[in-house]
Amino acid sequence: MHPYSYRDDATVPAFDDAAPVAFMDGECVLCAFGARMIDRLDRRGDIRICPVATPLGQAMLRHYGLTPGDPESWLFLEAGRVWRDFDAMARVGARSGGMGHLLRLLLVIPKPLRDWLYTRIARNRYALFGRTDLCALAPPSLRARLLT
Template sequence: MKRVLLFDSECIFCNKTVHFILEKDDKKEFDFIALNSQEGKSLLSSFNVSPNVDSFFLISDERIYDRSTAALKVAGTLKGVTKLLTVFLLVPRPIRDIVYSVISKNRHKLALKSSKYCKLPSSEDRKRFYI
């Protein structure tokens, strides 16, 4: 089964992250679903997660991961030096999630510093999105 990433489709930073993953995901292991879509809400509900939770989620092996754990598990599957980020899984989750929260709260500011627009996925990559 493919891994599924649930992301905030209205966030430029989140969209840039998705495009980064698309570039590094040579094995095409991930499909993408917008958190605010009906399918996204339904998936969250099936894992007893409130649809109002603002986070990044990874569904893999019938488990759901959020925040820093989701991000680091994704990084571990990608090509390149991003795999090295998995060493941070050794850091206790509460500490990792504090760092994740700081980035998350500032994601709109971070995204606007580089661009106000999102890149559209290629026609091949669009098949991996459920929005």
């Protein structure tokens, strides 16, 4: 898809896309940890987080060919381009700087293996890590990043 293609999709609610947005599960402990790490590592302080259960999150998932409710639902949007799964996490890390650059090591793993591994973790994330409420546990700095 071309950059900013979601702007032409009537099912995607209009939103401010001037800054990057991470679309992630708001109930997964692992995703809540990821959101806290974005809050801690994002040196520019502009990456926002949108839980995939929101109308915007669900519309963006559908636009990019994902099924809402499917565990394979981690997107990172920056300058109209989207990354998925471990590629999205690596992009967030590269953009955040500092220790976040370590996430780029995910890209060393061959893509077929990386995709397989992501799928296995995503499909079993609640059994492996449990559930939480991202919004309920968020400190004020993280709450300021949330698109709900």
